[in-house]
Structures are given as C-alpha cells and as structure tokens.
Amino acid sequence: MTEHTDTPTHFIRQIIDKDLAEGKHGGKGEHIVTRFPPEPNGYLHIGHAKSIFLNFGLAEQYRGACTLRFDDTNPAKESEEYVASIKADVSWLGCQWAGEVRYASDYFDVIHACAVSLIRAGQAYVDSQTPEQIAANRGDFTHPGTDSPFRERSAEENLALFEAMRQGELDEGTAVLRAKIDMRAPNMNMRDPVLYRIRKVRHHQTGDTWCIYPMYDFTHPISDAIEGITHSLCTLEFEAHRPLYDWVLDKLEGLQSFPSRPRQYEFARLNLNYTVTSKRKLKLLVDEGHVQGWDDPRMPTISGLRRRGYTPAAIRRFCDMVGVARADSVVDMGMLESAIRDDLNQHAPRAMCVLRPLKLVIENWPAGEVAELEAPMHPQNEAMGTREIPMSGEVFIDREDFQEEANKKFKRLVLGDRVRLRYGYVVRATDVIRDDQGEIVEVRCTYDPDTLGKNPENDEGQGKLRGVIHWVSAAQGVPCEVRLYDRLFTAANPDREEAGFLSCMNPSSLQVLEGAVAEPSLAVAPAESRFQFEREGYFCVDRDSQPERPVFNLTVGLRESF
Numbered sequence: 001m002t003e004h005t006d007t008p009t010h011f012i013r014q015i016i017d018k019d020l021a022e023g024k025h026g027g028k029g030e031h032i033v034t035r036f037p038p039e040p041n042g043y044l045h046i047g048h049a050k051s052i053f054l055n056f057g058l059a060e061q062y063r064g065a066c067t068l069r070f071d072d073t074n075p076a077k078e079s080e081e082y083v084a085s086i087k088a089d090v091s092w093l094g095c096q097w098a099g100e101v102r103y104a105s106d107y108f109d110v111i112h113a114c115a116v117s118l119i120r121a122g123q124a125y126v127d128s129q130t131p132e133q134i135a136a137n138r139g140d141f142t143h144p145g146t147d148s149p150f151r152e153r154s155a156e157e158n159l160a161l162f163e164a165m166r167q168g169e170l171d172e173g174t175a176v177l178r179a180k181i182d183m184r185a186p187n188m189n190m191r192d193p194v195l196y197r198i199r200k201v202r203h204h205q206t207g208d209t210w211c212i213y214p215m216y217d218f219t220h221p222i223s224d225a226i227e228g229i230t231h232s233l234c235t236l237e238f239e240a241h242r243p244l245y246d247w248v249l250d251k252l253e254g255l256q257s258f259p260s261r262p263r264q265y266e267f268a269r270l271n272l273n274y275t276v277t278s279k280r281k282l283k284l285l286v287d288e289g290h291v292q293g294w295d296d297p298r299m300p301t302i303s304g305l306r307r308r309g310y311t312p313a314a315i316r317r318f319c320d321m322v323g324v325a326r327a328d329s330v331v332d333m334g335m336l337e338s339a340i341r342d343d344l345n346q347h348a349p350r351a352m353c354v355l356r357p358l359k360l361v362i363e364n365w366p367a368g369e370v371a372e373l374e375a376p377m378h379p380q381n382e383a384m385g386t387r388e389i390p391m392s393g394e395v396f397i398d399r400e401d402f403q404e405e406a407n408k409k410f411k412r413l414v415l416g417d418r419v420r421l422r423y424g425y426v427v428r429a430t431d432v433i434r435d436d437q438g439e440i441v442e443v444r445c446t447y448d449p450d451t452l453g454k455n456p457e458n459d460e461g462q463g464k465l466r467g468v469i470h471w472v473s474a475a476q477g478v479p480c481e482v483r484l485y486d487r488l489f490t491a492a493n494p495d496r497e498e499a500g501f502l503s504c505m506n507p508s509s510l511q512v513l514e515g516a517v518a519e520p521s522l523a524v525a526p527a528e529s530r531f532q533f534e535r536e537g538y539f540c541v542d543r544d545s546q547p548e549r550p551v552f553n554l555t556v557g558l559r560e561s562f
C-alpha cells in the first residue's frame with residue numbers, strides 16, 4: 001500500500017496510542033496486529049473497503065501487520081469463487097496481507113480442542129433439545145430464558161456426546177454444544193450460546209473432514225488469539241457480542257496458550273445512499289438477473305467499481321473522507337463520485353469520442369487529404385505529452401451539438417454560424433441534408449484553413465466564436481459501444497422502501513449506445529484504462545472490449561448532476 005501522509009486520526013488510533021504507551025503488547029519493539037476477516041459468501045463491497053483500509057492502514061501506520069482471514073464456518077453458503085474474488089479485490093486495493101492467506105478452517109483442530117477443554121472445565125455442555133425448544137427456551141428481551149434439561153450433564157457424558165457429534169453418529173438438529181453461561185443474562189448473546197452445530201456438508205477447504213462446525217462467535221476470538229491479533233476491529237452490530245468474545249478468551253486462559261489476548265473494538269458501518277450494501281441483497285440482484293453479475297459496473301462491489309473505472313486511490317480517498325467513528329450514518333453517493341472525478345480529472349488522459357454521431361461534410365476540404373493534428377494528452381499536465389488526431393473532409397460531431405436555429409446561449413454549431421472543431425479549424429455551417437422522414441442526416445460546412453492553432457475561442461478579425469465542439473474523423477474514427485451507467489436505485493434509501501428494495505430499481509440505469517465513434521488511438525487502449533472523453537465525462541475500457549470494437553463504460557460525468 002502506498003505511503004500516505006494525511007492519515008486521519010480517530011478513536012481507534014487513540015486506543016492504539018494509549019495501548020502502546022502503556023506497553024500493553026509486549027513493551028519495547030512491540031507491534032500491533034490487525035486482521036480483515038471476510039466470510040467468503042459473496043463479493044466484497046464498498047463497505048468492506050472501509051474495513052480493509054482501516055485494518056491494513058493501521059498496520060501500515062504503526063508498522064505492524066494485518067492478516068487476511070476467511071471466516072469460513074458456514075460451508076453451505078461459501079465457495080472457492082468468493083475466496084478467489086476477495087483475494088483479488090484486496091490485492092487490487094493495494095493491500096498486502098502478512099504471510100499466507102488464513103482460514104478459520106485452518107484452526108478447526110485447535111477450536112475443537114478449545115471446545116473439549118471447556119467441556120472438561122464444566123463450561124460447555126451438549127444440549128439435546130430440538131432447535132424449536134432451544135429457541136423457545138431462550139426467552140426474549142423481556143423474559144429470561146429457561147435452563148435446558150440437559151444443562152447439568154456430567155463432563156464425561158458431554159465429552160462422549162460431543163465425540164459422537166464429531167463422528168457423524170448424530171443427525172443434524174439433534175444436538176449442539178453450548179456455552180454454560182447464564183440463561184437469565186440480559187444480553188441474549190450470553191444465554192448459553194451455541195458453540196458447535198452438526199452440518200453434514202462438504203467444506204470448500206476441509207472437504208469431508210468435519211461434520212460439526214464452530215459458530216462465528218466461538219471461532220472469531222480463538223482465531224484472533226491464534227494469529228496474535230491485538231486489535232480486533234469490527235462493525236457496531238458486534239458490540240453486543242463482545243461480552244461473549246471476552247468470555248471465550250477468559251475461560252480459555254490457562255487451558256490453552258495463545259500469542260495474544262485480543263480486544264474487540266467496534267466502529268460504524270459504511271452506508272451509502274442510492275445503493276444497498278449487504279451481501280445477501282447484492283446476491284439477490286445477481287441471482288435474479290437484475291444486474292449482469294457481481295462485477296456489473298452498477299454494483300457497489302469492489303469488482304463492480306473497478307469495472308466502472310474507479311481507482312483504488314479514489315476509493316481509499318473516499319474512505320478517508322468518511323472517517324472512522326462510532327455513530328452510524330449514511331454517506332452521500334455524490335461523495336464517492338466526486339472522489340473518482342477528482343482523481344480522473346488529474347490523471348486521466350483526454351480523448352474524443354462522439355456518442356451520437358451526425359456527419360459534418362467540409363465542402364472546401366482538399367479531396368482525399370488527411371491532416372494529422374496535434375493535441376495535448378492533458379490540458380494541465382504537459383508531461384503527459386501529445387497525441388495525433390487525423391482530420392479529413394468528413395467528420396462526426398454529436399447530434400446535440402447542432403441546431404438549425406438557436407439563440408446566443410447555444411454555444412455550439414448553428415446553421416450559418418461558426419464553431420471551432422477542438423484542436424482543429426473553425427467551420428461555418430452552410431446547409432443541412434435530410435432523409436425521407438425529414439430527419440437531418442448530414443450538415444454541410446466550410447472551414448477556414450487559417451484558423452489552426454489560434455486562440456480556440458476566437459477567430460481573429462471575425463469576432464467571438466459560439467464555442468468549441470469535439471469531433472472524430474469519419475474515415476479514421478473507430479466505431480465503438482458506449483455504456484452509459486446511472487445509479488441502480490431511484491430512492492435514496494432503497495432499504496426503507498415499503499415494497500422492498502427491488503421496487504425502486506432505476507429502469508434506465510444502463511443505456512447502451514451502439515453507434516458511437518472514437519478517435520483512433522482509443523482502439524488499442526487496454527482494458528481498464530481510463531479517459532476523459534472531452535465534454536462528455538470519464539470513461540474506462542471494459543473487459544469486453546476488442547480492438548475492432550472497443551467498449552467504454554461511463555465512470556462518472558464531468559460535473560455533479562444530482
């Protein structure tokens with residue numbers, strides 16, 4: 001990850017500073033260890049980016065380490081595809097995990113041993129109630145729970161039953177291992193939470209080795225302790241789970257030895273308006289075909305943002321702007337869009353592409369001649385160099401840049417009046433040609449050969465021009481496909497829609513322009529390269545792009561439009 005000077009401070013940094021000052025993590029030369037712990041049950045989204053930059057960022061700022069650990073305790077919902085996509089996304093964001101990728105499933109032996117030691121110590125028991133009985137006896141916020149009739153089983157009996165669970169001798173749903181805490185605890189998470197359940201499904205990492213799987217709340221503290229995590233950072237919904245996290249580690253003290261005694265700290269989730277950030281909902285969009293996959297450029301996934309043309313730097317900048325706090329809030333999508341706009345305005349080379357072509361025939365252009373005009377790659381950055389743009393007697397301009405009649409406010413081409421073709425000559429529109437339906441199919445004009453390289457807005461001696469428009473030479477231009485994207489939802493808060501989040505999907509979130517024409521240099525631009533199409537917006541080359549048929553995705557418009 002690149003060094004980063006204006007690192008924002010926040011309450012978690014204050015906690016770490018204090019811990020380091022007190023020598024909490026081994027004194028001199030100590031270092032902090034964080035982790036990013038995704039469950040491989042979907043692709044990462046913009047919310048995860050906040051957690052990624054927080055965890056990897058802290059490790060970088062304090063010269064510590066950050067591990068990448070898959071929390072893979074629910075094999076029925078997980079897959080190798082998700083594992084691969086998550087690794088690719090974290091790497092693409094520029095974050096490097098310490099050592100090998102870890103899996104909670106790497107620790108299943110240790111976690112099992114922890115369970116056995118808790119049983120021996122009388123801190124856990126096998127409950128043979130049905131799932132319905134367990135739910136009913138848990139009570140609720142106003143009623144205490146009721147002890148299971150199996151709560152007082154002896155350690156020997158529990159050990160034998162737990163072993164039977166592990167050997168596959170018991171059916172799913174007939175037994176679970178529970179922590180023996182307090183069925184009357186005000187915090188529901190402490191009412192004898194389930195530690196292990198039977199699931200006779202194949203696991204993407206451990207195959208058929210196990211038919212019992214530990215629960216997240218049991219797995220997480222142990223995995224953190226095994227990896228020597230010092231600061232275990234998670235989102236606020238885990239706050240009420242922290243007492244259980246601490247209970248597990250406290251009870252294991254003296255029974256198991258670990259390199260660290262991790263502490264959990266919670267921060268606010270990132271919520272963005274005009275989209276959803278829940279893997280379950282994103283999966284639904286994919287599964288039901290509302291979008292074209294997890295990396296559809298309209299998705300708030302990391303891979304979707306990447307395909308849309310976002311840069312890792314812009315996503316990181318956005319996360320820095322959002323900050324790390326303990327209060328939940330909804331961030332405006334416009335903030336994410338302005339982060340990428342600022343980045344691309346500075347770094348993206350310029351190019352011309354006509355989205356809705358209208359032919360402009362220059363009647364006094366020398367027959368057959370092709371001129372090479374020079375244009376800067378970037379108006380403020382000379383170091384980016386120049387490019388050559390071919391010009392001939394027939395060019396395309398955008399349909400929206402021509403009107404037969406218009407008042408002075410229309411700063412484009414009007415019949416009888418003049419504009420400059422960007423980086424080229426001044427032309428005057430003289431006539432229009434129509435098809436049978438009366439639609440204008442061609443504009444005729446003349447050009448002034450003396451106007452090249454002059455002040456773009458003026459044409460000395462003849463007064464101010466209406467404006468400057470972009471264009472592409474008809475013979476040399478490359479036909480391309482342009483995909484115009486808009487927000488996926490029309491409501492600021494899709495989750496609050498009474499009829500469900502799918503009810504406010506934007507029907508015009510994707511518009512495909514088949515007939516666009518790009519300047520020839522764009523034909524060879526590799527996938528993911530990004531440009532400002534002058535006067536149109538920022539675009540990137542899609543992975544579907546071919547040299548004979550480039551495909552460009554709209555990343556963001558030139559200006560804020562909402």
Ligand code: ATP
Pocket residue numbers: 036037038039040046047048050051233234235268269270271277278279280
């Ligand atoms: P989702 O709710 O979208 O399904 P999740 O929390 O189940 O996400 P995990 O794979 O468990 O997804 O998340 C990995 C890490 O990313 C966790 O530490 C989680 O707290 C964090 N995280 C997930 N969503 C957000 C978010 N919107 N903002 C910040 N951090 C997040």
Ligand code: MG
Pocket residue numbers: 039
């Ligand atoms: Mg989760």
